Amino acid sequence: MTTDLESSKLDKHNGHQPHHNNNELTESEPLTWRFWRKQRYIVVLLAFFGFFNVYSLRVNLSVAIVAMTENRTVTDADGNVSYEQDFPWDSKQKGLILSSFFYGYILTQFLGGYIGTKVGGNYVFGLGIGTTAILTLLTPLAANHSLEMFLAVRIIEGVFEGVTFPGIHAVWARWSPPLERSRMASIAFAGNYAGTVIAMPSSGLLAARYGWASVFYVFGAIGVLWLILWLLFVRAGPELDRFCSKEECEYIQKTIGYTGTRKIKHPWKAFFTSMAFYAIIASHFSENWGFYTLLTQLPSFLKDTLNFDLGKTGFISAVPYLAMGILLAVSGYLADWLQVKGIWTTTQVRRNFNCGAFLAQTVFMMLTAYIMDPTWSVIFITIAVGLGAFAWSGFAVNHLDIAPQHASVLMGIGNTFATIPGIVSPLLTGYIVGDSGDRDEWRLVFFISAGIYLVGCVIYWFYASGELQEWAKTPEQKALEAEQKQLQLTQRAGFVNTAADLKD
Secondary structure (H helix, E strand, O other): OOOHHHHHHHHHHOOOOHHHHHHOOOOOOOOOOOHHHOHHHHHHHHHHHHHHHHHHHHHHHHHHHHHHOOOEEEEOOOOOEEEEOOOOOOHHHHHHHHHHHHHHHOOOHHHHHHHHHHHOHHHHHHHHHHHHHHHHHOHHHHHHHOHHHHHHHHHHHHHHHOOHHHHHHHHHHHHOOHHHHHHHHHHHHHHHHHHHHHHHHHHHHHHHHHOOHHHHHHHHHHHHHHHHHHHHHOOOOHHHOOOOOHHHHHHHHHHHOOOOOOOOOOOHHHHOOOHHHHHHHHHHHHHHHHHHHHHHHHHHHHHHHOOOOHHHHHHHHHHHHHHHHHHHHHHHHHHHHHHHOOOOOHHHHHHHHHHHHHHHHHHHHHHHHHOOOHHHHHHHHHHHHHHHHHHHOOOOOHHHHHOHHHHHHHHHHHHHHHOHHHHHHHHHHHHHOOOOOOHHHHHHHHHHHHHHHHHHHHHHHHHOOOOOOHHHOOHHHHHHHHHHHHHHHHHHHHHHHHHHHHHO
16 A cells, blocks of 8 residues: 555656645545535534624624614603713724724734644634633623723633634644635635624614613623534544544545644744735735724714614624625635636636725725715625625635645734734724714725725735745655656656657
């Protein structure tokens, strides 16, 4: 019996590239709509609901804070009319509250990626979300205690949720075959927007009917329930999963070039001298700027500037994320299909999807700034946010292309920089836009987002790559490439000698 390395060598001598050959491996039972027959798609499904919780726990405050600070009309027994609000926070304080989550979130990105490669991304991802859910249950208590306590709980929530994206990349590094990466990651990431779509209108309804505290109790309880299911059914890799068949396990490991338990050494200097990695960081930063601006401020914009009531604000705020969730599944499948059919290379897929989305988002953000109409503003924002799905099939899985073994650490480093918009954008918007919700002030907010999209597009176009980087290759891969080059030189020398003999 030959080893994987020996088999790769034999394939190479028969004129096939090992990496290419791995991508052409097939299962005896191919993937069909019956996704539950493949354990890796059960992982995807549970990751989808995990990201559902990631964003529902994050965005519920964007709607709840409107109810928490709303001026309510109160009429006493004598018919006297007065106004009251639970928390008298001004726009700057609200901006601080909305951004406080990201103070903690930015601290644990790198740590989450590093720990994920050591102990397993499944534990990092699951416990990060689960702990955030428990803290969400404590949020009403903290808010009623003091503003400082409320801010502290939100910061600690960010600390635990900061490990989730790097953690899931450690999971994909062990579970996702190369030609299924886009669709697996995109389906899971669609949970972000499903969570947003459900959380925003539900938060508005819950706050209106049962009070703002119910928003945190309901979504916190859902997060705890998910944690139990995740820990029961998901393992770090297919070889550790009792539900994963032997054939599926071997298929996954061979296509990704599984290296067993070999200790991974991260080439830190190479990380920070790689322009392909900087292109991902720039793109992630740009997408997050526009996304976080709308995620935290859209309910306020709709209510204060376009005069929607609180109930409608939640529903309308969810529409752009519904579009993005649907388009994520489409973009992920299309990205994989273009690669499988050989129409575009991986680099072309990442670059074209990412930059095409950014250009469109730039245009529609500008249109939103110019046309402050209730109907058209919602349409333009929906298109801008929705098309971001194609960008996620570009930069968000690009770490797995350029350095699959180091993907979780790269995501941790990149998402650290990409969290800065979550801190700066709400604060900046709070200073630009006063309590009156002036249209000219909001126009500047949209112009800034459009400009950042455009800068990210340019950087990614010139420096992005979908190829495995030299510094990310394993010793086995480098040995095979060296042997292949030697074989090509030998063959070339043979052709030269044969030609000389014929001439003589």
